Amino acid sequence: xxxTKLATFAVTAVMAASPVLAxxxxxxxxxxxxxxxxxGTPVADGFADYYTMLNERDGGIGGVMTKVIECETGYxxxxxxxxxESTKGEGSLVYMPLSxxxxxxxxxxxxxxxxxxxxxxxxxxxAANGDVFSHVFNFPANYWNGASxxxxxxLEMADGDLSxxxxxxxxxxxxxxxxxxxxxxxxxxKLGFDLTLLPVDHPGQEQKSQWLQIRRxxxxxxxxxxxxxxxxxxxxxxxxxxxxxxxxxxxxxxGSENDVMAAGDASNGYKALTFHNVGTGFPxxxxxxxxxVDAGKAAGTGEHVGTVLYNRGMYGAMLAAEAVKVAxxxxxxxxITPAMMRDGLEALEITDENMAAIGFGGFGxxxxxxxxxxxxxxxxxxxxxxxxxxxxxxxxxxxxxDMSVIQPLIDADSAAYAAENNxxxxxN
Amino acid sequence: xxxxxxxxxxxxxxxxxxxxxxSLVALxxxxxxxxxxxxxxxxxxxxxxxxxxxxxxxxxxIPFAHLINTIFGTHLDKFGWEVPTFLAIILALxxxxxxxxxxxxxxxxxxxxxxxxxxxxxTIGLAYFMEGFGDLMWGSxxxxxDVGLPQGGNVWLENATEGWANGFYGFYIDNLDMWATVIAxxxxxxxxxxSNYTKTGRALRAVADDNQAALSVxxxxxxxxxxxxxxxxxxxxxxxxxxxxKSGVQFSLSLIALKALPVLMLGGxxxxxxxxxxxxxxxxxxxxxxxxxxxxxxxATENWFAYVLALIFLVFRPxxxxxxxxxxxx
Numbered sequence: 001x002x003x004t005k006l007a008t009f010a011v012t013a014v015m016a017a018s019p020v021l022a023x024x025x026x027x028x029x030x031x032x033x034x035x036x037x038x039x040g041t042p043v044a045d046g047f048a049d050y051y052t053m054l055n056e057r058d059g060g061i062g063g064v065m066t067k068v069i070e071c072e073t074g075y076x077x078x079x080x081x082x083x084x085e086s087t088k089g090e091g092s093l094v095y096m097p098l099s100x101x102x103x104x105x106x107x108x109x110x111x112x113x114x115x116x117x118x119x120x121x122x123x124x125x126x127a128a129n130g131d132v133f134s135h136v137f138n139f140p141a142n143y144w145n146g147a148s149x150x151x152x153x154x155l156e157m158a159d160g161d162l163s164x165x166x167x168x169x170x171x172x173x174x175x176x177x178x179x180x181x182x183x184x185x186x187x188x189x190k191l192g193f194d195l196t197l198l199p200v201d202h203p204g205q206e207q208k209s210q211w212l213q214i215r216r217x218x219x220x221x222x223x224x225x226x227x228x229x230x231x232x233x234x235x236x237x238x239x240x241x242x243x244x245x246x247x248x249x250x251x252x253x254x255g256s257e258n259d260v261m262a263a264g265d266a267s268n269g270y271k272a273l274t275f276h277n278v279g280t281g282f283p284x285x286x287x288x289x290x291x292x293v294d295a296g297k298a299a300g301t302g303e304h305v306g307t308v309l310y311n312r313g314m315y316g317a318m319l320a321a322e323a324v325k326v327a328x329x330x331x332x333x334x335x336i337t338p339a340m341m342r343d344g345l346e347a348l349e350i351t352d353e354n355m356a357a358i359g360f361g362g363f364g365x366x367x368x369x370x371x372x373x374x375x376x377x378x379x380x381x382x383x384x385x386x387x388x389x390x391x392x393x394x395x396x397x398x399x400x401x402d403m404s405v406i407q408p409l410i411d412a413d414s415a416a417y418a419a420e421n422n423x424x425x426x427x428n
Numbered sequence: 429x430x431x432x433x434x435x436x437x438x439x440x441x442x443x444x445x446x447x448x449x450x451s452l453v454a455l456x457x458x459x460x461x462x463x464x465x466x467x468x469x470x471x472x473x474x475x476x477x478x479x480x481x482x483x484x485x486x487x488x489x490i491p492f493a494h495l496i497n498t499i500f501g502t503h504l505d506k507f508g509w510e511v512p513t514f515l516a517i518i519l520a521l522x523x524x525x526x527x528x529x530x531x532x533x534x535x536x537x538x539x540x541x542x543x544x545x546x547x548x549x550x551t552i553g554l555a556y557f558m559e560g561f562g563d564l565m566w567g568s569x570x571x572x573x574d575v576g577l578p579q580g581g582n583v584w585l586e587n588a589t590e591g592w593a594n595g596f597y598g599f600y601i602d603n604l605d606m607w608a609t610v611i612a613x614x615x616x617x618x619x620x621x622x623s624n625y626t627k628t629g630r631a632l633r634a635v636a637d638d639n640q641a642a643l644s645v646x647x648x649x650x651x652x653x654x655x656x657x658x659x660x661x662x663x664x665x666x667x668x669x670x671x672x673x674k675s676g677v678q679f680s681l682s683l684i685a686l687k688a689l690p691v692l693m694l695g696g697x698x699x700x701x702x703x704x705x706x707x708x709x710x711x712x713x714x715x716x717x718x719x720x721x722x723x724x725x726x727x728a729t730e731n732w733f734a735y736v737l738a739l740i741f742l743v744f745r746p747x748x749x750x751x752x753x754x755x756x757x758x
Contacts, residue, residue, distance in 0.1 A: 032568070033559075033568075034679065035680045035683065037563070037679055038568050038570045038678055041569075075586055194680055197726075197727065201728045203683050203729065205671065205680060208442050208602075209439075209715055209718040209722070209730060212435075212438065212439065212442060215597065215600055216597070217433055218597075228680060229675050229678060229681075232678075240579060240602055241600065242580070258569075261572055262570055262675060262676025262678075264572060264574070296501060301494060301497060364511065379717050420603075
């Protein structure tokens with residue numbers, strides 16, 4: 001009897017002390033509080049709900065359950081770094097910090113710790129060069145692709161000729177907002193348009209000067225790299241001065257429901273870029289509804305499902321989950337390590353077939369990652385807000401950006417980083 | 429005259445009106461500082477909370493719905509009715525008065541005779557508490573605020589002045605800013621009248637001058653604090669409405685307090701007219717600087733230039749333009 005008790009105790013103790021082998025850990029550096037909470041909450045919900053759905057529907061990925069560890073950053077770089085330090089020991093497979101500021105701080109850390117980082121549509125643009133940034137991935141599109149895609153759209157609107165036209169860039173006066181300037185300057189000299197730069201200080205509650213200048217100078221097009229309240233105020237001010245909304249376009253971080261709802265009908269026709277689709281018209285949402293929301297297991301109330309930012313969180317989670325499958329295949333084990341995850345991200349290929357198989361058919365562009373190219377082809381589409389139906393409509397295909405301008409910039413910036421940090425070529 | 433001349437006039441006019449918007453926030457600080465010597469760090473959050481409450485009431489939103497749903501597994505969201513704007517404003521004001529009672533009862537009462545720095549720190553705590561409480565009560569989503577005020581450039585003025593010079597597109601003045609100016613002027617006039625011509629107003633001034641002496645003649649400090657915080661709550665509601673109409677009601681609304689600081693430095697912490705005049709000087713100063721100098725130095729000068737302007741005034745008049753010079757005798 002005593003021996004049985006002892007054996008039971010020993011088995012229990014061993015089980016309790018063993019590492020939790022059955023979890024694929026995905027840290028979520030979220031911001032549900034602070035000035036950007038309205039944007040951070042749907043992204044974090046979409047991210048968490050997708051993994052909940054995989055657990056409920058498929059029993060995880062490759063038979064291993066997933067686990068999301070959420071850490072609140074409040075969109076603060078310092079808190080983001082703290083979150084990284086406190087969660088990296090939990091077996092975190094890949095970091096998606098949802099902030100360009102945090103990304104910059106984490107680049108040397110993740111490289112040293114051998115943990116990959118995925119920054120979909122934000123972060124350091126030149127990290128697309130995998131030959132230098134071995135652990136950072138920024139597919140499927142980056143800020144420079146966005147700037148080029150916007151100019152391409154304006155070019156199309158101007159019947160293929162932008163010479164003599166003018167474009168104003170209204171941007172968040174931060175590292176993020178300044179990212180497209182170099183690209184736009186190169187494109188301005190190549191295509192012959194005038195570029196006006198209009199910085200807006202954080203948080204962007206007051207933009208009268210910028211919009212009075214736009215009213216005076218009458219640029220043909222306005223491109224916005226904004227975030228948070230800056231977007232809502234800019235769209236309202238554009239409506240106030242009766243700037244034609246179809247000539248006003250935001251990068252993907254200036255193109256969510258949050259940005260246009262506050263201005264009401266005045267925002268009708270406003271455009272934005274996106275690197276994934278919008279709405280709920282994809283089979284995966286049926287599974288999100290039945291396995292997560294209706295089952296009472298959603299991270300939020302379920303009201304954000306199908307919004308632009310929810311979809312973005314879900315899309316990021318899906319890309320990481322697909323990379324896990326690739327890593328499992330490459331290494332022949334289900335319970336992968338962060339180093340294996342890096343290999344999975346680097347060998348990821350998104351095709352129509354695998355997107356359709358997981359219920360995402362047509363949701364995002366096809367692309368293939370390689371050792372040299374961690375950024376993908378930089379495809380993005382244009383969406384336009386319809387205030388009557390309160391919805392975004394995709395009005396273009398996922399189109400390429402001008403890599404003849406962007407690639408030299410990526411090469412130059414990453415080469416400078418490599419020289420500063422004594423980084424040898426990773427791909428040879 | 430050249431188009432540039434008219435555009436300069438336009439910048440000045442818009443600067444004046446933007447300054448009035450800053451003043452609306454600064455007024456709340458002045459009221460509380462005047463009566464208790466406390467710099468109320470929570471004033472910006474009060475504006476946010478007041479605006480959130482107004483929109484929540486207007487839309488018939490169920491308070492704490494998210495919390496209730498999480499605990500009980502329900503799917504509550506709205507009551508199913510909408511409250512008319514005027515009634516919602518009255519109810520929101522009621523909530524702010526209730527809030528003033530709670531602040532007095534649970535915070536200020538316990539801090540009588542403490543150093544101003546202790547009271548200041550208490551308001552910091554209050555600000556962070558209100559941020560979280562507001563989110564919990566009404567949610568963190570961005571909400572559209574519509575109280576029927578017109579928005580957008582005044583078309584009549586634009587058309588009437590268009591073509592006054594070659595390349596001049598007419599004066600641009602935002603209708604909402606014009607309303608804000610009218611409301612701010614009415615608000616200041618009523619606050620001055622209340623302060624000078626009512627018994628309670630005189631009691632407020634007595635407390636502001638010397639609260640020990642005011643106590644000795646039978647003025648209830650606790651009652652005065654409730655009145656002052658209620659008035660500050662009312663001003664916060666007005667500021668929340670005007671700023672919320674521009675950007676939607678969201679967390680960032682609390683950051684408008686940052687715009688009020690240079691106004692207070694310039695106008696003085698104890699003067700109601702000073703808040704208005706200070707706001708207008710800051711508004712015109714920052715807009716003119718951005719218009720004339722900004723393009724040569726990369727733009728985005730307004731945030732820091734407002735403080736530079738306030739500092740220059742501070743050097744020559746430390747108590748601010750209209751502030752009372754404090755002389756302490758040995």
